[in-house]
Amino acid sequence: MTTTAIEAEGLVKIFGDNRAVDGVDLEVATGSVYGVLGPNGAGKTTTIRMLATLLRPDAGRASVFGHDVAREPFVVRQLIGVTGQYASVDETLSATENLMLFCRLNGLKGAAASRRTRDLLEEFHLVDAAARPLRNFSGGMRRRLDLAASLIAQPPLLFLDEPTTGLDPRTRAQMWETIRRLVATGSTVLLTTQYLDEADQLADRIAVIDRGRVVAEGTADELKSSVGQQSLQLTLAHAAQLPSALDAVLDVLGVAATPSPEARRLTVPVADPARVTDLLVRLRGAGVDLDGLSMDKPTLDEVFLTLTGHATTDAASPELEEIPA
């Protein structure tokens, strides 16, 4: 029995002279949520499409629960569910008709298909709109239906390609909730995202991908600590006390703090968290009043910037748009 849901080694996909995926290695443990994080055009969708048997790799190999995606695609398809970046449901059909179609294609017949369809419509809050053609569906409803269609066969591995791109914050939070519940039932999820907070919130492990390569891999915490140390944020009650606070920091920790006077705030790099207590005692002694304080780890935004040399909003290069689904 294997405990690895996905194993990929040196995956390569070339479109023309564009190496869209350029040697990606991945290992995803069963029962985990694995995040693939990267900007537009980094190769996320192409990687997912190769793992989901929708594209043949030009080099390298990948397997799903021990079944090779190139040699045993039919077996792999029985183990996966795919929800694409663009809703992969039929626009001219209603929600019920879509789910019935995919139930039948998954081998459910008559009453069993109707029952599964009804259950999924209920679970994804689509009962009221079930008979309407999808043309009138909102983006969130479409995504929910798309995910519902992926769950008909209760696949042990789910690919979610940017499941919340373009959704409003409330719908996005609902989608996160759904993904968490899925994992609780034993599903393994591989999701791609451009949103750092999404990877941070959902994923057990994250691969940062840029220009077709994995540039970093680990838990969110590991990635953050690989980039730098924590920092202490101090908010003072009175802006006039900034100079004495700066002196105290230099004296106790031996480093220069970065002041932002308009916000009455100091950012202090902290190598040894234990010494923060000394600093706080010293500040009280100096009569500096604090409004607030927090210890901050570096954000994934900073991680990304450090790892790739460019910000996340920057696509690797404009013409490297992802292949449309």
Add this chain to the structure above:
Amino acid sequence: MTTLTTARTTPGERIVPGAERTLRNRVTLGQAVSDTLAMARRGLIKIRRTPEQLIDVTVQPIIFTLMFTYIFGGAISGSVAAYLPVIIPGILVQTVITTSAVTGTQLREDMDKGVFDRFRSLPIARIAPLAGALVADTVRYLIATTLTIGMGLLMGWRPGGGVGGVLLAALLVVVCAWSLSWIFAFLGVIARNAGSVQGISFLVLFPLTFLSNAFVPVDTMPGWLQGFVDTNPVSHLVTAVRDLAGTGTVSGQVGVALLSCGAVVAVFAPLAVRSYMKKA
């Protein structure tokens, strides 16, 4: 460990791990048929939802039958009544075959939609999304066939083959149109966009249907053209339909038409399916 017997996917219920599932390595014939039927059902719902796409199979048979009969009838056969046994089988074949070309265009449009990605990611028979669309399209051929024959009867066509002969003729046309639709399905799969499918299809269809015995007697054509017309499979089909509807005889032409259809399917169905899977 719970089993898959319950149909619920509610959270909290455990999903059967990949390693504990029984997995099949290939599709059975039974599954291929049921997948194709499921896809055909989808095609039928689409036809019902977008009736505007039926314009070609409803308006064209009516207008073409009226136009050709009244324009050419006197010149070719001396009178409209004498021309009807010639033109109705001809226009029937021409209209229904033209309709089968639309299958390719619509397939191309359909394939550009996201739902085809899901079809490719499912453990279903590879041929089902294509075959299902083609099966559903027989409804279109049936409509075109019925309307053309109905127009002919209204205009005074009295086929000597009787109800049986006409029904067999209609069946033969629908079968041939379905077989030919694999050519256009192949074009639809390999073409870049729906417009180019339409362009190429008509480039193929126009000479095939007009350089045949569908509208005029072949002996009025120059000798070199007669050679092409006589070998054109469309001519064989038209002759077979005239024999069936006109006299109720199943001539050797029926065999020629069916053999040609079989050959077309044998060549183009695998080509279409292979290119369709490659396109993924």
